Amino acid sequence: MKEAARPEDVLAFADAVLSGETNLNANLANIAALLGQFLPRINWVGFYLLERASGDWVLGPFAGKPACTRIAPQRGVVGAALGDRQTLVVDNVLEFPGHIACDDASRSEVVIPIISQDVVVAGLDVDSPEFSRFAAPDVELLEELCRRLGTHWQSFHWY
Ligand code: SME
16 A cells, blocks of 8 residues: 555655756656655556657656657657647556557556646656546646646756
8 A cells, every 4th residue: 555645745745856956867756756656556657758859758767667668759648648738648548549558557547748948848657557547636736746847847957
């Protein structure tokens, strides 16, 4: 059983992470671990980042099983959501045309874009072994987290 956390506690922890450090890798790693620790009934959580040269979405920090490293534009749930610049909730991934199965246990999924200076720079992807796992208030919490990440994105650096 995971530790329960209130949404405001998750956001407060995320704010502490984001205000204390500007390394993108470190911050995304800690936020993936935070969500992995506190979101119940999920089997994978992590980030896909825009590779500007190819337009592909490339695997970033995550918590879960090893995952597909590269997703082409408009492919899978990730490519669809990020290409459309919109949160995409898939209640049954087995019925989603083109779903990319990284973990066979996944049954539902949500992908939320992270937007910085009007560009979708990355996405947050969460998978669950339960059908229809993702609804408010969890989706709203994840969207708020992604808004805050987008706001800080320009101040982050990789090295
Ligand atoms: N299922 C995703 C691929 C990423 S994994 O879930 C980690 C998709 O269809 O794009």
